[in-house]
Amino acid sequence: MPKIYLDYAAATPIDPKVLKTMMPYLKKEFGNASSIHAFGQRALSAIEDARNIVANFLRCQPEEVYFTGSATEADNLAIQGIVKAAKSRIAKPHIITSAIEHHAVLEPCQYLKKQGCEVTVLPVSKDGLVSLADLKKAVQENTVLVSVIYANNEIGAIQPLAEIGKFLKQSKTKIYFHTDAVQAVNYLDCNVDSLGVDLLTISAHKIYGPKGVGALYVRKGTAIEPMVYGGGHERGLRPGTENVAGIVGLGAAIKEVASPKNKIHNIRIRQLRDKLIKKIPKIISDIAINGSLEKRLPNNINFTFPGAEGEALLVALDQKGFAVSTGSACSSHSLEASHVLTALGLPEETAHSSLRITLGKYTNEKEIDIFVLALAKVVERLREISGYKTKTNGK
Amino acid sequence: MPKIYLDYAAATPIDPKVLKTMMPYLKKEFGNASSIHAFGQRALSAIEDARNIVANFLRCQPEEVYFTGSATEADNLAIQGIVKAAKSRIAKPHIITSAIEHHAVLEPCQYLKKQGCEVTVLPVSKDGLVSLADLKKAVQENTVLVSVIYANNEIGAIQPLAEIGKFLKQSKTKIYFHTDAVQAVNYLDCNVDSLGVDLLTISAHKIYGPKGVGALYVRKGTAIEPMVYGGGHERGLRPGTENVAGIVGLGAAIKEVASPKNKIHNIRIRQLRDKLIKKIPKIISDIAINGSLEKRLPNNINFTFPGAEGEALLVALDQKGFAVSTGSACSSHSLEASHVLTALGLPEETAHSSLRITLGKYTNEKEIDIFVLALAKVVERLREISGYKTKTNGK
Numbered sequence: 001m002p003k004i005y006l007d008y009a010a011a012t013p014i015d016p017k018v019l020k021t022m023m024p025y026l027k028k029e030f031g032n033a034s035s036i037h038a039f040g041q042r043a044l045s046a047i048e049d050a051r052n053i054v055a056n057f058l059r060c061q062p063e064e065v066y067f068t069g070s071a072t073e074a075d076n077l078a079i080q081g082i083v084k085a086a087k088s089r090i091a092k093p094h095i096i097t098s099a100i101e102h103h104a105v106l107e108p109c110q111y112l113k114k115q116g117c118e119v120t121v122l123p124v125s126k127d128g129l130v131s132l133a134d135l136k137k138a139v140q141e142n143t144v145l146v147s148v149i150y151a152n153n154e155i156g157a158i159q160p161l162a163e164i165g166k167f168l169k170q171s172k173t174k175i176y177f178h179t180d181a182v183q184a185v186n187y188l189d190c191n192v193d194s195l196g197v198d199l200l201t202i203s204a205h206k207i208y209g210p211k212g213v214g215a216l217y218v219r220k221g222t223a224i225e226p227m228v229y230g231g232g233h234e235r236g237l238r239p240g241t242e243n244v245a246g247i248v249g250l251g252a253a254i255k256e257v258a259s260p261k262n263k264i265h266n267i268r269i270r271q272l273r274d275k276l277i278k279k280i281p282k283i284i285s286d287i288a289i290n291g292s293l294e295k296r297l298p299n300n301i302n303f304t305f306p307g308a309e310g311e312a313l314l315v316a317l318d319q320k321g322f323a324v325s326t327g328s329a330c331s332s333h334s335l336e337a338s339h340v341l342t343a344l345g346l347p348e349e350t351a352h353s354s355l356r357i358t359l360g361k362y363t364n365e366k367e368i369d370i371f372v373l374a375l376a377k378v379v380e381r382l383r384e385i386s387g388y389k390t391k392t393n394g395k
Numbered sequence: 396m397p398k399i400y401l402d403y404a405a406a407t408p409i410d411p412k413v414l415k416t417m418m419p420y421l422k423k424e425f426g427n428a429s430s431i432h433a434f435g436q437r438a439l440s441a442i443e444d445a446r447n448i449v450a451n452f453l454r455c456q457p458e459e460v461y462f463t464g465s466a467t468e469a470d471n472l473a474i475q476g477i478v479k480a481a482k483s484r485i486a487k488p489h490i491i492t493s494a495i496e497h498h499a500v501l502e503p504c505q506y507l508k509k510q511g512c513e514v515t516v517l518p519v520s521k522d523g524l525v526s527l528a529d530l531k532k533a534v535q536e537n538t539v540l541v542s543v544i545y546a547n548n549e550i551g552a553i554q555p556l557a558e559i560g561k562f563l564k565q566s567k568t569k570i571y572f573h574t575d576a577v578q579a580v581n582y583l584d585c586n587v588d589s590l591g592v593d594l595l596t597i598s599a600h601k602i603y604g605p606k607g608v609g610a611l612y613v614r615k616g617t618a619i620e621p622m623v624y625g626g627g628h629e630r631g632l633r634p635g636t637e638n639v640a641g642i643v644g645l646g647a648a649i650k651e652v653a654s655p656k657n658k659i660h661n662i663r664i665r666q667l668r669d670k671l672i673k674k675i676p677k678i679i680s681d682i683a684i685n686g687s688l689e690k691r692l693p694n695n696i697n698f699t700f701p702g703a704e705g706e707a708l709l710v711a712l713d714q715k716g717f718a719v720s721t722g723s724a725c726s727s728h729s730l731e732a733s734h735v736l737t738a739l740g741l742p743e744e745t746a747h748s749s750l751r752i753t754l755g756k757y758t759n760e761k762e763i764d765i766f767v768l769a770l771a772k773v774v775e776r777l778r779e780i781s782g783y784k785t786k787t788n789g790k
Contacts, residue, residue, distance in 0.1 A: 005434060007427075007430060007434070010426075010427040010429070010430050010435070011425055011426060011427035011430070011434075011636070012425065013422075013425040014421055014422070014425065019421055019422070022421075026409055026414055026417075026605065027409070027414070028407075028408075030406055030407065030408040030409065030599075031405075031406060031718070032402075032405040032406035032606075033706075034405070035402060035405050035406070035715075035720060036706070036709055036710070036713070036716065036720075036721075037402065037709065037712075037713040037718040037719070037720075038713055038716075038718065039400060039402070039406075039718050040405070040718075068464075069463075069464025069465065069468065069607065069638070070464065070635030070636055070637065071635070071636075072623060072625040072626065072628075072634050072635035072636070073464065073623055073635055075623060075625070076622075076623045076625070083675065102625075102626075103624075103625045103626045103627070103634070104624075104625035104626065104634065104635070106624050107624035107626075107634070108623075108624045108625075110624070111624045144560065162568050203636075205425075205427075205636060210421065210638075210640065211427075211606050211636055211637065211638045211639055211640065211641070212464060212608065212637075212638025212640070212641045213638075214608065227462045227471075227622055227623070228468055228471045228503075228622070229471060229498075229499075229502035229503045229505070229506045230466065230467040230470070230471070230497075230498045230499035230503075231497075231498045231499065231502075232498070239467050239498070239499065240464065240465030240466070240468055240499070240500070240607065241406070241466075241467070241469035241598075241600060241606055241607075243464070243465075243466055243605075243606075243607025244606055245605065245606065245607070246511075246606070246607045246638075246641075267492060276468075287788075296520075305601075311431070314431055314432065315431070317432075318431070318432040318433055321433075322432075323426070323430065323432040323434050324432070325430060325431075325432075326431075346698075
């Protein structure tokens, strides 16, 4: 049985180079980075090296980078932290976000709404794109934060961050701009000034680094408060003994992302993904692609196969050795239809018949060829079971 | 130059056995534990195995164990989470804690005080022990939480948790009992029922596991709310993609702690520590030991060397290849005297002349012998520089 992994948006394997960079910090270099002695100082120095790499990648200052335990934590810190700080000057802060955010953004917004904040959730086009016009209309006097995902995790749709950033910069009152860039980091430019963002979330395990580490970029001068209190680590914004090996891993992963080799990987990934886009409709009838094809991450494709239930597809493919997903891994155990797909206007049933396929740098052409054939068989079988009649003549 | 590490309370090296258990999850087993496919299911299964090990150690149910990104996060989750839930029924919740808590407990309490909670900080005896009588007097109608450290990180003082737990159980209104057991786990019984605690914090990197992972025990039925919102991981109490390798490492570390071999290590550690207690006063005059000698972790000793400033001691020893500490690593960059030592009644200057020495399972007798001689020389030189006159005739 093949073991073909096509769920890189859920998790990536650690790049062996990254793991090699981490290993000393899992072995001899075990010092606590807050300790004054040499063991501690070497750990601290490794963390600061990683911070420099991340800062260089984001084109920001190292002291604007804060390491966290996950991207979910970074998203929450951005959103809850900005609102906490805003509450001293605004009684009822207003947040604008989009309908296709990750749960790590939507859920803290919903929590804050219950706490008395105002929240506007922007709709998206049928291609999955937020419109600047909608955003402009949503801005209020009490708006303190806009949080829009850079590239969506389910459909790969790339949002017009630079446009939004440019508009928000002209605002009379300060409106902070946060983006969850977790899925974008490996593929898109993350220059925080070009994007015009004040806060940006990254994650290591989506870019061939370890799980359990993320980072939040916070532009200097941003009014933000911590969620966690303690020993003052990360300049007081995220206390807790630093995960040295994890942070070193995040730094090493970013270094690989920024390397010329990664550009070559990404071109190849796009070609393989485009092969899927070309081949699948040829051998499977009645399919739809969800999300914009132009403004889309090169490693993502999301199909709807009417008559074939997504979870059943996933399980059948898994039994044949293929790892794909119906949507975000973080909500894979939910029975609800994907909030992203329903935001595109898909009926619930259609949303339930969808599959996310995400490629990565270890994906090869042979895997794609084998996968397409297996997928076609599985869809056909499931459609037989469900009694689905293809609308076209099919293959 | 020797490299002698005597700062095990700040961080421990990862046990090679633990690292070996973690390695597959840093290599081939890279699945996201929320993914439904086999990659994800194997990751999930590894997490649940670790949860079972921790639960078995704490004598609780697996579903009462929640993994976090650090012990600081677990402490904050316990304290902030209990207060958040309490606020729906009590306008001004009251927390009782002690003067010798870790910053990860004291700081969230101070934050909540600013937010309108009442906080009582219990004093300690000159031996560093909280008294049940003081606690009894402190309880109010609106008391919702007591948080007392199991064994202090600077002086190793073991607090009377079982007594406190027993008393709190008799309370008319529910008062939750939390303990930061980070330093205790390797040495003391952590049966949550014997201790009578409702919440208990552990950390991996203090018990020969990796940094970046902790856990919070939460007794079933406890009214607690999350700090972070997102994809519903850890039954909604701590969302964020699970740090699979880290969690596996925490499980493996607990397995070693619970092994019969660890008891033998701990006996040897106590003997070596007792050698320090016996030898140091013989060759260095005018010293004092901080904290109870009876109710003390077997790996901890904390001396005051009047006339020798702690930071200078630490740096001089570091230059000779010895890693020790003046107090908590988490506040090592602070210029303030240790809040733990001043809580014992030590004047600031005396507190500043103190040194924490913490041993571990890789400490050997030769290291102790070399260290004692080096320490004596360094203290002597610093006392010469400061013009300190010994009160006794010295050696």
